[in-house]
Amino acid sequence: MAISQFMAAINQIVDEKGIDKKIVIEALESAIGAAYRKDYGKPRQRIKAVIDNETGNFEIIRIFEVIENDVEMENEEAQIFLKDAKKKKKGIKVGDEITKKLPYHNEFGRIAAQTSKQVIIQRLREAERDIVLEEFKQKEGELISATIQQIEGKNIIINLGKTNGLMPGSEQIPGEYYRIGQRMRVLIKNVEDTVRGPKIILSRSDEKFIIELFKLEVPEVQSEAIDIKAIAREAGSRTKIAVATKEESLDPVGSCVGQKGARIQAILAEIGQEKIDIILWDDDPKNLIVNSMSPAEIEKVKLSNKEKRATVIVPEDQLSLAIGKNGQNVRLASRISGYEIDIPKDNIKSKKKEIPVTQKPEAKETELKKLSDKNKQKKVFTKDKAEKKEK
Known part of the structure; x- marks a missing residue:
């Protein structure tokens, strides 16, 4: 093979695989060294090719490790005593390596050629795997658009371009229908290095999926002018999200909704029939609980800060809204506020038998980073409501 063709082949591999040229050349050097050792050397010898990056020419060298004079030599094919090494190179120390140039050969047998091929394939495969792992590790926690390849x-196996990702049943939105060839947004939840290569777990049910959608559709969230203080989600059903801002002229809830509901509509279009409650964060736990119980109206909140427990008094006609379907509203409110919320039956005047509702917080709230606006604002959105607002 002519020199220009050899280097052209290397450059082609670099372009196609996206691998650093240095890594490709190192793989070739190891492969040529393995082939040379197979046909012209001995099994325990350390033989390597050194390729000129400019011309593509290579020479073959044998490598020796320098060891102490008074130790037992473990491999005479790859080791040399210090006294002998100093005869060849002055100033050399124990642990250094000394090389010896070997006769040039460029014709190898079938077995040696096959060995060389396997070495190259393995090295390039490892390099590709490392590149993919590093690339997606940096994207962990981000949204990407991808296509369903297999169910x-x-x-669900999703094509990410250079590799595939996995979206298990637990990371899917309940009730959502998927089909092969469908393009959608997914969250890169976790990236792990395994024996079989990078394992990329994708999600649409994670709370961070909603946060990333807001960053995508609401510039003020992306720029951190609006801070998402806490979020509680039951995927496919309902999400509560608490927002705040330091800027007095900025309405955090209104900004998330957008003009005529355009921003929230774009988010709802991505998650189907799931409802979103956008509430104003308040540093006062009482006000926060009142806001988080939206859309129900609350008469009174009693707190026990030591036990992180809150007793909420609601009008009789607001009881079902406060509790929510299967206790969902009070459950999500507990997770937003971080308080165990009680709605005792003794405080509700009704002839009907009432059942006390107690709900403990089930998820950690987002860390407080910014002060919030003290005004109460509550917004509840579904896809249908957002579309009507648009009209």
């Missing part, structure tokens, strides 16, 4: 039972 295996409850698991």
Whole structure:
């Protein structure tokens, strides 16, 4: 093979695989060294090719490790005593390496050629895997658009370009329908290095999926002018999200909704029939609980800060709204506020038998980073409401 063709082939591999040229050349050097050792050397010898990056020419060298004079030599094919090494190179120390140039050969047998090929394939495969792992590790927690490639039972295989990702059943939105070839947004939840290569777990049910959608559709959230203080989500059903801002002229709830509901409508279009409650964060736990119980109206809140417990008094006609379907509203409110919320039956005047509702917080709230506006504002959105607002 002519020199220009050899280097052209290397450059082609670099372009196609996206691998650093240095890594490709190192793989070739190891492969040529393995082939040379197979045909012209001995099994325990350390033989390597050194390729000129400019011309593509290479020479073959044998490598020796320098060891102490008074130790037992473990591999005479790859080790040399210090006294002998100093005869060849002055100033050399124990642990250094000394090389010896070997006769040039460029014809190898079938087995040696096959060995060389396997070495190259393995090295390039490892390099590709490392590149993919590093690339997606940096994207962990971000949204990407991808295409469904395969559906295996409850698991969905998604084509990410350079590799595939997995969205297990637990990371899917309940009730959502998926089909092969469908393009959608997914959250890169977790990236792990395994024996079989990078394992990329994708999600649409994670709370961070909603946060990233708001960053995408609401510039003020992306720029951190609006801070998402806490979020509680039951995927496919309802999400409560608490927002705040330091800027007095900025309405955090209104900004998230957008003009005529355009921003929230774009978010709802991505998650189907799931409802979103956008509430104003308040540093006062009482006010925060009142806001988080939206859309129900609250008469009174009694707090026990030591036990992180709150007793909420609601009018009789607001009881069902306060509790929510299967206790969902009070459950999400607990997770937003971080308080265990009680709605005792003794405080509700009704002839009907009432059942006390107690709900403990089930998820950690987002860390407080910014002060909030003290004005109460509550917004509840569904896809249908957002579309009507648009009209």
